[in-house]
Amino acid sequence: MVVIGLGRFGSALALELMRGGTEVLGIDGDEDIVQAHNSMLTHVVRADSTREATLRELSVPEFSSVVVAIGGDIQANILTSSLLLKLGITNIWAKAVSDAHGEILTQLGVHHVIYPEKDMGKRVAHLVRGAMQDYIEIGENFALVKTAPPASLIGIPLAEAKVRAKHGVTVTAFHRPGLGWSYTSLDTVIADGDVILIAGQSERVEAYSLLR
Numbered sequence: 001m002v003v004i005g006l007g008r009f010g011s012a013l014a015l016e017l018m019r020g021g022t023e024v025l026g027i028d029g030d031e032d033i034v035q036a037h038n039s040m041l042t043h044v045v046r047a048d049s050t051r052e053a054t055l056r057e058l059s060v061p062e063f064s065s066v067v068v069a070i071g072g073d074i075q076a077n078i079l080t081s082s083l084l085l086k087l088g089i090t091n092i093w094a095k096a097v098s099d100a101h102g103e104i105l106t107q108l109g110v111h112h113v114i115y116p117e118k119d120m121g122k123r124v125a126h127l128v129r130g131a132m133q134d135y136i137e138i139g140e141n142f143a144l145v146k147t148a149p150p151a152s153l154i155g156i157p158l159a160e161a162k163v164r165a166k167h168g169v170t171v172t173a174f175h176r177p178g179l180g181w182s183y184t185s186l187d188t189v190i191a192d193g194d195v196i197l198i199a200g201q202s203e204r205v206e207a208y209s210l211l212r
């Protein structure tokens with residue numbers, strides 16, 4: 001995997017890929033940034049990704065997946081994405097900083113356009129409004145939420161609590177201090193102090209997380 005642009009977003013992404021066992025070639029135009037990542041990625045090089053010859057010298061065309069994580073310099077982001085398409089990379093992920101920027105990338109043919117700031121802003125809106133500890137929108141108005149269980153769920157088997165029939169949400173997993181995360185079954189009994197992971201329509205899971 002190649003990550004171009006090792007700013008805050010690109011750096012976090014590259015390090016997480018490494019943690020998961022993926023080899024990463026990091027490219028950035030800034031010498032200090034390259035130095036800071038030196039022994040942390042499989043390879044790190046200082047280079048300008050808007051130059052086709054440079055990308056070829058670095059064997060970028062041999063990689064199937066490349067992430068363009070340049071944010072501030074939209075021109076460099078678009079030029080790099082366009083060159084990667086020209087080089088035949090089959091799986092390009094590019095960060096967009098605005099809807100207009102994202103539209104240009106989509107029109108160019110970039111396979112995955114991502115909006116980290118916008119997505120995080122939307123996600124945090126759900127967290128600050130409700131009592132959720134985490135909120136992940138899966139798509140089409142469906143979400144996964146980590147939250148404390150309401151009193152009505154504590155001490156009785158899930159089958160009897162009838163959460164799905166009454167509230168339209170499913171308790172998929174739970175966390176118990178000292179035991180970690182487990183899947184739920186119909187006879188799981190949620191205890192005070194547990195944390196639950198619920199799935200359902202966005203409004204339903206949000207409403208359920210507000211129950212105490």
Ligand code: ADP
Nearest residue numbers: 005006007008009028029030048049071072076
């Ligand atoms: P973030 O908001 O995630 O911190 P930035 O846009 O601030 O993102 O950082 C992007 C990184 O991309 C910077 O470290 C910058 O040096 C690098 N960068 C910008 N243009 C190029 C380019 N043409 N070639 C290589 N790296 C670049």
